[in-house]
Amino acid sequence: MKICIVGSSGHYVYALRGIKEDPHAQIVGISPGCEGENIERLYSQVNEMGFASVVYSNPIRMFEDLKPDIAVINTFFYKNSELAIEAMKRGIHVYMEKPVALSIEKLEELKSVWRQTKVKLSSMLGLRYTPHFWTAYKLINENKIGRIRLIHAQKSYKLGTRPDFYKHRKTYGGTIPWVGIHAIDWIYWLSGKKFKSVFARHSRLYNNDHGELETTAFCSFVMEDEILATVNIDYLRPATAPTHDDDRVRIVGTRGILEVLNGKVYLLNDTTKEVSEVSLEKPPIVFLDFLNEVRGTDKCLVSSEDSFYVTLASLLARESADDGKVIEF
Template sequence: MIQVCIIGSSGHFGYVLDGLREVPEARLVGVAPGSPGETMDKVLAGASRLGAAPRLFDDCLDMLDELRPDVAAVACHFGDHARVAAEVLKRGIHAFVEKPVATTYSDLRMLRDVYAAGDARLAAMFGSRQMPHFRTARQAVREGAVGDIRLIQAQKSYRLGSRDAFYRQRSSYGGTIPWVGSHAIDWVRWIGGETFESVLAMHSTRDNKDHGELETTALCHFRMTNEVFASVSLDYLRPPTAPSHGDDRIRIAGTEGVLEVRDGRVLLMNDREPGIRELPLLPKEDLFPAFIRQLDEEDGRVSAEDAFAVTEACLKARQSADEGRQVLF
C-alpha cells in the first residue's frame, strides 16, 4: 500500500484526489496545512467524496514524522513550496509539488541541493501535460509535423475573480509569471524541445481590482537554442461572462507547417496535405498516477529537472520584468 499525504489547499490538490481513483494501491492517510491561515476543508470534502477519511493534522511536519508516508503532495501558498518540499525530501518521502517549485533563486538553489542529496523523487504539477490536446500537439511536433521549429507563441488567459489574500503579496504569491506562466513556459520547453538562452519580459499590476501586488498582464520573449524564438502572453483579463475559466493556446510555426492548439483542439496545416486538419486527440493521462508509476523508474513524465528548469525560467522572466532588461540563462 502506498501511503499519501496532502499538504496545503491553495494549489491543484485535485490532481491528487482525481488521480487516487486510478491508483487502487494508494491511500490518502493524512492532510495538513502548509502555510499560515490555510484550512483543509476543501481537501477533506474532496477526500470524503472518494470515500477516504484521512487524519487532519495542524502541523505538516508532525504529520510527516508520525505517518511517514511514501508520497506527499505540496499545494500550499506558492512562496512556501520550496520550504515544505525540502522538508518532505529530507525525510526520504517522494514530493509531488505545485508549480513553481520555488519563488526565489535562493529557495530554488536550496531545493536543488536537498533533492540532489537524497534518493526521493520530485515532480511538479504541470497538469497541462496530461491534457489530450497538449499531448497530441507534442507528439505531432516531435514526429515532424511542422518540420524544424522556428517560432512558438503561447497564451494563458484567466478570469481574475476575487483571489485569496495571499495572492496580493509577492512574498506569498510569487508573481503572475511564475504562477500562471509556468504552465505556458513548460509547454514551450516540453513541446518545442529547445533550451532557454535569454528572456526579455514585462508585467503590470494595473487594473488588478484591489489585488495588491498581483500582476494582471505579462509578456515574455525567450530566445532558445537553434535560434528558436518563443513568446508567452499572460493575463487575468478574461471576463466573468466567458464560457470557461481559462483560455490556453499555443502556436508552433516551423519550416514545413504550423500547428495550433486552441479550444481544446489541435489544428495542423503543412506542406504535405492541403487545408487545415484537426488531429485526433490522444487520451488524457492523469499526472498523479503517472508520478506514482514512475517512482521505480529512472525517467518519468515530469522529472525533477523539468521542475527546476521551468522554475528557473520563470524566475529569470520575472527578474527581467522587474528590472526592465534582458536576462541571460
C-alpha cells in the same frame, strides 16, 4: 503507497485524479500548510474517495507520525518549497505545486536537498496531461511540422477575487511564475530546446485591488538554434466568459504550423492543404505516472529536472520584467 496531502491552495486535484486510478494508493493524512489555510474542500473530497485520512494541523508532525511515501504539497505559494525540503529531508517523495520555489535562492536550496536525499520530485505542470497539449507533443515528435522555429503561447485567466496571499509578491511570487509558467513549460517541453535569453515586462495596472499582483505580462525568449518564442499572459478574461481560461499555443515549423486552441489541435502542413482539426490522443494520467516512478515501474512525464528548469525560466523572466533588462540563461 501512503500519501499525505499538505494544503489545498493549488492543484491537489491532479493527485486525486491519479490516486483514483491506482488501487494501491491511499491518502493517509491531510493538513493545512500554513496557518489560516482552509482545507475543508480537500477534506470532503478525500472522504468521498473513501479514505479515512488523519487530519493534522501541522504538516511536519504528519510527516513524522505517518511516514508517507509521497507528500503532495500545495499550500500558500511561498511555503511550498520549504515544506518540500522538510519532506525530502525525511526521505519522502514530493509532488508539489509549480513554481517549485519563489526565488532563485530557494530553488537552489531545493535542488541541493533533492540531490542529497535522492528522493523523487515532480510538480503540477498538469496541462501536459491534457489531450490537446499531449496531442500537440505527439505530432511534433512525429515530425509533422519539421523543425520548430517560432512559438507563441497564451495564458488568459479570469481574475475574480483571489485570496489575500495573491496580493503580495512575497507570498504570491508573481503572475509570470504562477500563470506564465505553464506557457513557458509548453515552449520548453514542445520544442525540446533550452532557453538562451529572456526579456519580459509586466504591469499591475487594473488589477482590481489585488495589490502587487500583475494583471498582464509578456515574455520573449530566444532558445537554442535561434528558436524564437513569445508569451502573453493576462488576468483580464471577462467574468462572463464560458471558461475560466483560454490556453493557446501556436508553433511554426519548417514544414507546418500547429495550434492548440479551445482544447483542440489544428495542423496545417505541406500535406494538409487546409487547416485540419486533429483527433486527440489519450494522454497519460496525471500523478499516476509519478506513483509508478516512485515504484520504479515508469517515468513521470514531468521530471524533477523539468520542474527545476521551468521554475528557473519563470523566475528569470520575472526578474527581467522587474528590471526591464534582457537576461541570459
